[in-house]
Amino acid sequence: DAGVTQSPTHLIKTRGQQVTLRCSPKSGHDTVSWYQQALGQGPQFIFQYYEEEERQRGNFPDRFSGHQFPNYSSELNVNALLLGDSALYLCASSLGSRFAGESTGELFFGEGSRLTVL
Amino acid sequence: DAKTTQPTSMDCAEGRAANLPCNHSTISGNEYVYWYRQIHSQGPQYIIHGLKNNETNEMASLIITEDRKSSTLILPHATLRDTAVYYCIPELGDYKLSFGAGTTVTVRA
Numbered sequence: 001d002a003g004v005t006q007s008p009t010h011l012i013k014t015r016g017q018q019v020t021l022r023c024s025p026k027s028g029h030d031t032v033s034w035y036q037q038a039l040g041q042g043p044q045f046i047f048q049y050y051e052e053e054e055r056q057r058g059n060f061p062d063r064f065s066g067h068q069f070p071n072y073s074s075e076l077n078v079n080a081l082l083l084g085d086s087a088l089y090l091c092a093s094s095l096g097s098r099f100a101g102e103s104t105g106e107l108f109f110g111e112g113s114r115l116t117v118l
Numbered sequence: 119d120a121k122t123t124q125p126t127s128m129d130c131a132e133g134r135a136a137n138l139p140c141n142h143s144t145i146s147g148n149e150y151v152y153w154y155r156q157i158h159s160q161g162p163q164y165i166i167h168g169l170k171n172n173e174t175n176e177m178a179s180l181i182i183t184e185d186r187k188s189s190t191l192i193l194p195h196a197t198l199r200d201t202a203v204y205y206c207i208p209e210l211g212d213y214k215l216s217f218g219a220g221t222t223v224t225v226r227a
Contacts, residue, residue, distance in 0.1 A: 004161070031213060033214070041219065042205060042217030042219055042220055043162065043217045045214050045216070048213060048214065055212070056211050056214050058214075090161050090162070092161075092162075097212050104167075105150065105167055105209070105213065106164040106167075107154075107164060107213055107215065108164070109161030109163070110161050111159075112161055
């Protein structure tokens with residue numbers, strides 16, 4: 001059973017460019033969340049997708065956008081890259097809604113995509 | 119949003135129990151407390167979560183005080199592979215977690 005897979009694992013961009021990161025959730029999961037982890041800090045919630053729509057969003061600018069496909073995979077897009085966007089981007093998958101009792105609430109994380117902006 | 123306070127770091131001897139404290143005095147009545155750990159260069163890994171009652175699974179035990187203002191994660195027999203950053207996390211929304219800086223736990227032989 002494949003866990004959460006992310007691609008690419010590493011990439012380097014320059015300021016002003018755009019980047020797309022990809023995530024395939026764990027088999028059977030339908031919810032994908034994205035987190036940004038700067039060096040030496042804990043992950044910060046960016047947004048979450050469920051049923052191809054953004055369900056929740058953290059305190060990130062509109063330069064950060066996403067998409068979820070019918071097969072539940074997801075993309076994170078960042079436009080107009082800044083030096084401060086350099087970070088490890090983590091994807092996490094889960095099932096349905098914990099509040100609705102559809103799951104125990106466990107998030108499964110991928111290994112992340114490390115983005116360096118020069 | 120609920121905030122948590124954890125020690126910056128702690129050491130533990132291999133084979134001994136590791137007790138990781140967390141203060142979450144601002145947590146609301148319906149917010150679960152989650153514990154995750156992150157081994158260097160890997161994604162976070164779920165450990166355990168709880169609301170009011172103490173919880174135990176194959177990885178750890180979670181002791182929550184009656185007033186829910188603090189909790190303790192117990193790793194019963196620490197191994198070198200348990201060296202990681204441990205996060206005590208309040209759940210802000212449906213699967214929306216607020217990670218702080220965590221506790222860096224170093225297990226020594």
